[in-house]
Amino acid sequence: MSGHGLSASFYTLGCRLNQAETALVRDTFRNDGYELVRFGEKSDVCIINSCTVTDNADVRCRKLVRQVLRNNPDTYIAVIGCYAQTGAEELSKIDGIDLIVGTQDKLNVLNFIDEPVKRAEPRIVMSKMTRAPFTIDIAGADIPTTRANIKIQDGCNFMCSFCIIPFARGRARSRALPDIMREAMALADNGFRELILTGVNIGTYEFEGKTFLDLVQSLTEIPGIERVRITSIEPTTIPVELLDFMAESDVLCSHLHIPLQSGSDKVLRDMKRLYNRREFIEFIELAAERVPDILIGTDIIVGFPTESEQDFLDSCDVLENSPLTYAHVFTYSERTGTAAQKFAERVPPQVKKERSRILHRISEQQKTAWYQRFVGRTVRVLTEDVNREGLRTGFSDNYIRVALRDAEQLSSNELVHVRITGVQGEYALADVVSSADHQRESITIS
Ligand code: SF4
Known part of the structure; x- marks a missing residue:
């Protein structure tokens, strides 16, 4: 079944790898015709990419499921990933979960949603994890930063x-x-x-x-x-x-x-x-x-x-x-x-x-x-979003988090050389010296 006319929301718990994987899963839904909406908004399907690194991570996942159900009892809920892998039995006891998909199949969760209709008992998909090299047949372009x-x-x-x-x-x-x-x-x-x-x-x-x-x-x-x-x-x-x-x-x-x-x-x-x-x-x-x-x-x-x-x-x-x-x-x-x-x-x-x-x-x-140590020195920065103080931010090659003054002309995803002038809170303050760029288009960040 194609997702035309349906909507999906996503929540990621845990690490950077989980974030990368959620981005891939989101793309499968988008490509299938689903409208992607923010987590917390009403959606036909809600995917929770879970973490199990501590017992607390499990608790958070269970709380999240209840929160989704409270706000939107008709949402079809799929829990995928690490906690789904280790705690399927525990999760299956929570009323309202419709699908539990372990590590091996998590990126293909869409394949297991024939029709997002709520079920009395969750379907559990738990394949043996392979050791063989793997491929990922998804574009992975749905990424919220530069x-x-x-x-x-x-x-x-x-x-x-x-x-x-x-x-x-x-x-x-x-x-x-x-x-x-x-x-x-x-x-x-x-x-x-x-x-x-x-x-x-x-x-x-x-x-x-x-x-x-x-x-x-x-x-x-x-x-x-x-x-x-x-x-x-x-x-x-x-x-x-x-x-x-x-x-x-x-x-x-x-x-x-x-x-x-x-x-x-x-x-x-x-x-x-x-x-x-x-x-x-x-x-x-x-x-x-x-x-x-x-x-x-x-x-x-x-x-x-x-x-x-x-x-x-x-x-x-x-x-x-x-x-x-x-x-x-x-x-x-x-x-x-x-x-x-x-x-x-x-x-x-x-x-x-x-x-x-x-x-x-x-x-x-x-x-x-x-x-x-870098005050007075020039570093190359890839620009990102604007912070609460209205300053364009970015990271240097060696991961100095920089806030740029007088940089209204810049958008995200531009490479610029900047001179660091001081440190304020979590940022190194800097002035733009020159563009390190040939003109490139900015990415549209959703
Ligand atoms: S066992 Fe865990 S902490 Fe140790 S290297 Fe592997 S992933 Fe990292």
């Missing part, structure tokens, strides 16, 4: 004790390289100039003898793609050659997000991470040495069950005294089904909260200090 997430990989073979992802998304598998190139070229044709590589453990990418580095190099050669951004990548999966390529390439952004998780060797062992503190620090020092002006961010978990006060201070120490610029701080919360559940210790909620606050503060200080 930076386009592109999915290159899924699943993970590492078994970090706090993480449910290998169960929710299965074992590591890579997207066929020609298929990635096809989508990247389509994105370039649609006016996108920056690609953000997404996946669960992207450094383990492998397709017919081609490595992650081979893929990155190929993407940087696509005409029209002026930036490729790696962002989150596991520390043990980054070859030194990638750093050398980053240093010499104008297209590969000097920016990595490398999860540390803890600065304590004891906690890293309990987490079953594949490196120790010294190895992590040595690697990011090497990256900072090889790639001028690289920005390195990280993830740190506070309140892991075996984290003592000293372990926590070890995490603070790495953040403060290494080339890390910022940390995304995650407060540990128990995840049913993970190995970390076996630890008898518990860090009291108040202590977790306090540790989180301290690390956030260090992260903010580090970031401000790092932005300050």
Whole structure:
């Protein structure tokens, strides 16, 4: 059945990869004739792309379902993705869900909606997750910023004790390289100039003898793609050659997000991470040495069950005294089904909260200090939307968030050279020096 005359809304919980996948699913609905409406508006179909990274993520998903039903009891509700994969039974007990689709089939959710008519019992679609390379036959142009997430990989073979992802998304598998190139070229044709590589453990990418580095190099050669951004990548999966390529390439952004998780060797062992503190620090020092002006961010978990006060201070120490610029701080919360559940210790909620606050503060200080280093220097920025103060914003190649003064003439998706003049809150303030652009059309951002 075609979706002509029908409407659909979408909600994404969780990570950047989920966002990229929702964009792909939205395109299937649009191509089928559905009118896409904002989440919260009345729609015939509502797709919730779920997350299960913590027990709280599951709770949020269930709440969301109830909220949709309260506002719009006739909406056909499909829950897809990670929580659908691990919690189908639990979800099927909630009145009002019509379709539950696990990880393997989530991108094809539309194929399972013959007619969006509410059902007494949900239909559950749960296929075995494959390990084979995959393709995605969707355009993926429905992206709400000037930076386009592109999915290159899924699943993970590492078994970090706090993480449910290998169960929710299965074992590591890579997207066929020609298929990635096809989508990247389509994105370039649609006016996108920056690609953000997404996946669960992207450094383990492998397709017919081609490595992650081979893929990155190929993407940087696509005409029209002026930036490729790696962002989150596991520390043990980054070859030194990638750093050398980053240093010499104008297209590969000097920016990595490398999860540390803890600065304590004891906690890293309990987490079953594949490196120790010294190895992590040595690697990011090497990256900072090889790639001028690289920005390195990280993830740190506070309140892991075996984290003592000293372990926590070890995490603070790495953040403060290494080339890390910022940390995304995650407060540990128990995840049913993970190995970390076996630890008898518990860090009291108040202590977790306090540790989180301290690390956030260090992260903010580090970031401000790092932005300050660039005052007086010129960087290249890809423009995005206008902030609350009415200033055009954007990111530099090395991920400085910039707000531009006197830039009314600029629209989004323009490459400009700007001089940084100061730091205000979360932004580096800057003046436009010159356009780095040949004239290009702006993308229409929905
Ligand atoms: S590397 Fe560890 S934390 Fe990351 S997805 Fe794999 S198991 Fe989870």
